[in-house]
């Protein structure tokens with residue numbers, strides 16, 4: 001690529017078309033997709049309702065700005081928000097977290113935010129400052145002040161949550177950090193401590209939300225009630241949309257002129273999000289849970305026992321297979337690409353699988369068989 005900043009170490013193929021959960025590159029090679037464009041295209045590449053909604057909208061009007069009320073935007077917000085919450089629409093996960101950071105400060109009048117080591121919240125200054133990964137922050141100092149980090153899944157971190165803080169932000173599953181699942185009892189203790197100390201709880205559902213774990217939002221597995229939720233990725237199935245959802249009681253801090261974005265609530269993105277949310281029914285979510293269980297069983301039997309596999313984490317269709325250090329996840333991804341399977345990495349040495357939620361069980365099994373075959377042929381040298 002001659003005209004693009006090299007911010008991504010890119011794979012060699014140009015993906016030019018897709019159908020259901022299959023993708024073709026510019027040489028005509030076909031791949032089974034276990035990435036969903038990094039957790040985005042959960043309804044695959046040819047979903048009829050989403051295409052219809054966007055096609056109809058593109059013929060009407062694409063963009064009007066937030067200066068005018070929109071029934072469509074309000075309808076999508078109503079479909080997305082848990083009871084008693086309002087939405088602010090933006091264009092990405094990092095922007096959703098920026099909005100959450102600003103709202104927490106403005107509402108509480110406090111500056112400090114507690115975030116977790118190994119977490120990821122985005123690349124803009126606020127979200128990057130909340131990201132507990134030195135390599136993401138390197139070279140960009142000074143960061144936004146007021147952010148403290150604590151260890152994830154560690155009871156000692158609870159002591160750090162004091163009434164000096166505006167908010168605590170966490171992912172229930174640290175996705176980019178290596179698919180590290182939050183312990184239920186620990187996350188509940190964090191939520192209770194926040195509640196007791198008058199600290200807002202922000203749950204970043206950018207990767208885990210919109211059905212990925214078998215529920216609309218992953219925090220539902222934890223029986224907690226966040227004050228603020230951020231989401232993006234799968235919400236537009238590939239059209240850019242992010243959202244910050246917050247309790248109605250916070251609305252006084254986000255009045256006219258406090259925050260904004262030109263493109264947030266863009267009508268094409270909203271038409272796509274409406275298609276996503278219309279299909280995110282309890283029945284659909286149950287199917288994701290069922291497929292997730294079958295996938296976890298297969299991994300348990302065929303992949304976990306392999307000598308190159310250190311640890312496996314699965315919740316719904318969010319899957320991490322952490323490899324022994326001797327085997328580089330990048331090499332495994334390249335071999336799987338040769339075999340016609342697209343996968344992702346995360347954290348230190350984790351193979352991350354985020355297949356489209358609509359993928360049928362036969363193709364999920366076919367992809368897992370390829371992974372098991374490639375990993376079987378790898379030997380860990382002592």
Ligand SMILES: Cc1ncc(COP(=O)(O)O)c(C=O)c1O
Pocket residue numbers: 091092093094095097120121122123171175176204205206207208232233
């Ligand atoms: C948990 C989480 N938060 C925030 C982001 C940032 O989202 P975006 O890349 O849309 O800005 C990501 C992206 O991977 C993420 O996984």
